[in-house]
Each structure stands twice: as C-alpha cells, then as structure tokens.
Amino acid sequence: MAEYDFDTVLSLKDINRRRFLKFCGQMAAALGLSQSFIPQIANAIEKVSKRPSVVWLHLAMDTGCTESVIKATHPSASEIVLDILSIDYHETIMAAAGEQSEEILKKSVGEGGYILIVEGGVPTKPGYGRIGRRDMMDILRETADKSAAIIALGSCATYGGVPAARPNPAGIKGVGEFLQRPVINLSGCPVNPDWLVATVVHHLLFGKLPELDKHGRPKIIYGMNIHDNCPRRASFDAGKFVEEFGSEEAMEGECLYKMGCKGPNTYANCPLIRWNDKISWCVQSGYGCTGCTEPGWPDAFSPMRAVLPGISIPVFKGVENTADKVGAALGIATAAGIGIHLAASAMKGRTKKDEDKEKGGEG
Ligand code: SF4
Numbered sequence: 001m002a003e004y005d006f007d008t009v010l011s012l013k014d015i016n017r018r019r020f021l022k023f024c025g026q027m028a029a030a031l032g033l034s035q036s037f038i039p040q041i042a043n044a045i046e047k048v049s050k051r052p053s054v055v056w057l058h059l060a061m062d063t064g065c066t067e068s069v070i071k072a073t074h075p076s077a078s079e080i081v082l083d084i085l086s087i088d089y090h091e092t093i094m095a096a097a098g099e100q101s102e103e104i105l106k107k108s109v110g111e112g113g114y115i116l117i118v119e120g121g122v123p124t125k126p127g128y129g130r131i132g133r134r135d136m137m138d139i140l141r142e143t144a145d146k147s148a149a150i151i152a153l154g155s156c157a158t159y160g161g162v163p164a165a166r167p168n169p170a171g172i173k174g175v176g177e178f179l180q181r182p183v184i185n186l187s188g189c190p191v192n193p194d195w196l197v198a199t200v201v202h203h204l205l206f207g208k209l210p211e212l213d214k215h216g217r218p219k220i221i222y223g224m225n226i227h228d229n230c231p232r233r234a235s236f237d238a239g240k241f242v243e244e245f246g247s248e249e250a251m252e253g254e255c256l257y258k259m260g261c262k263g264p265n266t267y268a269n270c271p272l273i274r275w276n277d278k279i280s281w282c283v284q285s286g287y288g289c290t291g292c293t294e295p296g297w298p299d300a301f302s303p304m305r306a307v308l309p310g311i312s313i314p315v316f317k318g319v320e321n322t323a324d325k326v327g328a329a330l331g332i333a334t335a336a337g338i339g340i341h342l343a344a345s346a347m348k349g350r351t352k353k354d355e356d357k358e359k360g361g362e363g
C-alpha cells in the first residue's frame with residue numbers, strides 16, 4: 001500500500017495551512033462538533049500514513065455521483081481527504097479498460113479488506129446490467145464478500161433511486177436490500193461530496209463509522225430536517241408562498257411549498273453544507289427540495305411539482321393540509337390535484353411520523 005505524505009499532498013494541491021484549517025472548521029460543523037475540534041481533525045487527517053484501499057463499482061446509474069465527488073472547479077480542501085483513499089478500481093476514472101481493468105478488480109478483490117463503494121442500483125434480473133459478460137449482481141456479490149465495509153453512494157445505490165422508478169423492468173434494488181447486510185447509505189441525487197468526506201473524517205477522528213439512522217444513513221448528515229433549517233421557513237410560517245417561478249415572490253425568496261417543495265418530509269444537512277464549493281443548494285437556487293435523500297424517491301415524491309399533503313401551516317391553524325383540503329385551504333391549482341392524491345397515499349407513513357415527532361416522539 002502506498003505511503004501517504006501529507007505535506008506533499010498539500011503542496012501539490014497548492015493549499016496553504018490557513019485554508020486547510022478552514023476546511024477542518026467546516027468539517028467540525030458538518031460533524032456537529034464545536035470549533036474546538038479543529039486541531040484534532042487536522043491532526044487526524046495529517047497523521048494518516050497508510051491509505052485505505054477502495055474498490056468503487058458502477059452499477060445501474062449515470063455516473064452523477066462520481067461527477068459530484070471528483071468535480072473540482074479548483075483544488076479543494078475536501079480533495080485532500082479523498083486523496084487519503086487509495087482508489088484501486090474505479091471504472092470511470094481509471095486508465096485501464098477491458099480485460100486489463102478486470103485483472104485489476106480481480107487482484108484488488110483477492111487482497112480483500114478494502115472499502116467497497118457502490119454507485120448505482122442493483123439490477124436483480126439476470127441479463128439486465130452486464131459488465132465484461134457478467135451480471136452486475138454477481139460482480140457485486142463477489143466484491144462485497146471480501147470487503148471490510150460497504151458504502152452505498154447516492155440514491156440509486158442506497159434505495160434504488162431513478163432506475164428503480166416504475167415500471168422498473170430490471171428489478172433494481174438498493175445495495176443493502178440486495179445483499180441483505182448492513183451498509184452505510186449516503187443517499188442523494190447526486191450525493192454531496194462532503195457527505196463522503198465527512199464520513200471518512202469521522203472514521204479518522206474517532207476510529208469508527210458514524211452512528212446510522214433506521215435507513216442506514218449517518219445521523220450526523222441525515223438527522224437534520226430540510227424544512228426546519230430552511231432560510232425560507234419564516235415565509236412558510238407567515239403563509240407567504242411562491243406561486244410561479246420567476247415571480248416577484250420567487251425573487252424575494254418566499255417559500256416554495258406551493259411549488260412542490262418536499263423539504264418538510266426530507267432529512268439531510270443541505271441547508272448547512274450546500275453544493276459547488278458551498279455556493280448554493282436546491283431551495284436557495286429557487287426550485288425547492290425534491291426529497292432525493294429519502295427511501296422511495298422518486299416515485300414516493302412524484303409528481304415533483306405536487307403539493308406535499310398533511311403539512312400544518314401556522315397561518316392556517318386548525319386546517320389540516322390534506323389531499324382533500326389542500327386546494328380549498330391554499331387555493332392550489334386543480335392541475336396538481338391528481339398528484340396530490342398520489343403523493344398523499346405514498347407519504348402517509350412519513351407524515352404520521354412527522355406528526356409523532358412534533359408531539360415529542362422519535363425522529
Ligand atoms: S416548504 Fe421548502 S422552501 Fe418552504 S420553508 Fe420548507 S423547505 Fe423551505
């Protein structure tokens with residue numbers, strides 16, 4: 001295994017100490033730790049001498065999560081952490097192809113003890129999704145057997161995502177469901193690179209993986225409700241809604257609930273972490289949250305523009321926003337009606353859960 005020289009990596013990336021410590025501060029915030037942890041995070045990253053081996057498989061997907069993780073408008077501090085990983089096999093970025101790449105996979109699997117990162121859903125019907133004349137599901141089973149830990153990266157790998165949407169002819173499943181063993185689920189379409197980085201940093205800092213929620217996601221990342229932490233929340237509470245993209249209300253940053261925002265039923269730290277070097281995120285950009293980190297997405301959250309039912313709006317106190325009443329209470333366009341009824345049945349479970357949470361139950 002190659003040695004890891006931290007100073008060399010810093011100079012190659014042209015990242016100075018100040019920027020590195022700033023990144024450590026952002027990681028402390030992402031991990032829900034105080035800024036006093038900055039020196040410990042810096043130390044944990046610097047002291048790595050051996051790079052953990054990673055095998056990265058691509059199953060049914062569009063490489064969007066790889067794009068998200070490796071994209072760099074300029075060398076970022078997050079890249080330092082990703083460089084700690086020795087990515088021995090990655091079909092999209094490796095120079096080898098064909099039989100040569102198959103040999104590399106065989107060699108990596110033979111050595112065992114690697115972290116297996118899986119991007120994409122698992123086609124469970126024979127003949128659907130093949131690489132090198134082998135079904136993807138057979139490659140996954142074999143690769144998973146000798147791995148030390150498995151990370152399902154993105155919504156397709158975690159719960160099926162877009163390729164598992166109706167009618168799902170390939171019988172796509174998430175990795176954990178297919179393998180019937182615990183995996184670390186980093187959902188999102190695409191995954192935020194900082195979610196992978198924060199998971200790695202947590203392991204470096206504490207010597208263990210973060211605690212997971214009931215959907216197999218790290219609580220430090222997915223324990224935060226989008227709606228509760230949204231900068232537009234004051235508009236929601238005041239009943240001020242955007243009714244048309246590009247309108248004055250949209251420009252003023254009012255709430256996107258009536259445009260189909262699924263933030264109230266979605267859990268992730270997007271408002272804190274954001275995307276593209278922390279420039280923006282879905283709600284800030286003006287479209288709203290589609291619920292991409294949640295199991296069942298996208299079917300359970302479709303149509304994307306339908307108003308989420310069962311959500312109490314403070315200014316309409318006492319009027320429950322159910323599928324039947326939403327139009328009357330809020331003056332929603334009838335065009336969204338069919339979608340509301342579909343979404344109502346798909347989301348009934350989560351809505352009930354949220355109500356329980358508000359009454360002091362488990363989140
Ligand atoms: S409904 Fe969406 S835009 Fe409105 S406050 Fe909630 S998360 Fe923000």
Ligand code: SF4
Nearest residue numbers: 270282289290291292
């Ligand atoms: S804001 Fe919603 S749709 Fe956007 S990335 Fe976060 S969870 Fe996904």
